[in-house]
Amino acid sequence: MKLVTAVETLARLRDESRRAGLRVGFVPTMGALHEGHGSLVKRARAECERVVASIFVNPLQFGPGEDFERYPRDLEGDRAKLEAWGCDVLFTTSPSALYRQGFQTYVVPDGPIVERYEGALRPGHFRGVATVVAKLLNLTGPTHAYFGRKDAQQAAVIRRMVDDLNVPVRVVVCPTARDSDGLALSSRNVYLSTEERAAAAGLPRALEASRARFREGERSAPALRAALENELRRIPDAALDYADLVDPDTFVPYAGELRDGARAAPPVLAVAAVRFRSTRLLDNLRLDEEGP
Ligand code: AMP
Numbered sequence: 352m353k354l355v356t357a358v359e360t361l362a363r364l365r366d367e368s369r370r371a372g373l374r375v376g377f378v379p380t381m382g383a384l385h386e387g388h389g390s391l392v393k394r395a396r397a398e399c400e401r402v403v404a405s406i407f408v409n410p411l412q413f414g415p416g417e418d419f420e421r422y423p424r425d426l427e428g429d430r431a432k433l434e435a436w437g438c439d440v441l442f443t444t445s446p447s448a449l450y451r452q453g454f455q456t457y458v459v460p461d462g463p464i465v466e467r468y469e470g471a472l473r474p475g476h477f478r479g480v481a482t483v484v485a486k487l488l489n490l491t492g493p494t495h496a497y498f499g500r501k502d503a504q505q506a507a508v509i510r511r512m513v514d515d516l517n518v519p520v521r522v523v524v525c526p527t528a529r530d531s532d533g534l535a536l537s538s539r540n541v542y543l544s545t546e547e548r549a550a551a552a553g554l555p556r557a558l559e560a561s562r563a564r565f566r567e568g569e570r571s572a573p574a575l576r577a578a579l580e581n582e583l584r585r586i587p588d589a590a591l592d593y594a595d596l597v598d599p600d601t602f603v604p605y606a607g608e609l610r611d612g613a614r615a616a617p618p619v620l621a622v623a624a625v626r627f628r629s630t631r632l633l634d635n636l637r638l639d640e641e642g643p
Pocket residue numbers: 379380381382386387388390391497498499500501502525526527528529535536537538
């Protein structure tokens with residue numbers, strides 16, 4: 352695997368791949384890699400001729416008082432994992448190399464998709480995400496870009512950006528990789544104490560219970576939301592940030608009955624975030640689909 356730290360080198364590789372007409376798969380990450388990232392890299396490996404991953408803890412998407420400084424960093428461990436997953440190129444660089452002096456142009460998602468949930472709780476977060484992803488897509492020039500459904504609002508924002516700005520890339524959103532007790536893998540899980548880690552499994556369990564209710568025929572969005580909130584409030588030492596049922600593409604919440612003309616139900620995504628002290632855990636589950 353080739354390690355690239357200069358943006359100029361990355362751009363040169365992009366131009367080479369383009370000239371050769373290669374299918375290039377790109378997986379942007381913030382490092383502290385786990386099997387969730389692994390599933391994205393392996394999918395890219397299966398579908399593309401060249402696989403590029405980036406590790407960049409993007410200061411622009413962290414708010415004041417968030418965990419930018421203490422975000423887990425393990426470049427050597429990450430390199431070994433990427434190598435084992437079949438990655439061809441790892442790009443990692445410093446904030447000052449990516450945001451050069453005089454930087455003043457941003458991609459700002461500005462609509463209902465960022466008005467609620469992570470967009471509301473973390474002002475400026477999706478502006479940071481959209482800006483860095485746009486920059487990385489321009490620098491790597493991939494044919495395919497891979498994101499996790501674990502961060503479903505982020506995936507929706509990126510799909511929207513790619514569509515709205517006519518970015519020539521196919522966005523692939525991959526299923527959530529989970530631990531054996533159901534907790535979604537996350538670099539931030541290392542912040543949890545043993546007790547919190549055990550309690551955290553209550554988050555996916557509550558989402559599963561919501562899906563079970565939906566399958567049993569419950570179609571009232573307020574009733575499903577109330578039941579989900581109730582389950583989440585029972586998790587020891589966790590504070591509830593939000594729980595809701597949304598359209599997975601627009602992130603607009605459902606208000607009434609989950610019925611959609613001839614179809615039995617529209618696509619319904621249950622989204623939730625809970626907090627153990629300052630550690631926020633996000634998860635989501637499609638109520639109208641099988642699987643992760
Ligand atoms: P991060 O390093 O947390 O910014 O994540 C990089 C990419 O990996 C994002 O597209 C995430 O949605 C994705 N990702 C993170 N955790 C998981 C997981 N448990 N399963 C699948 N994808 C994930």
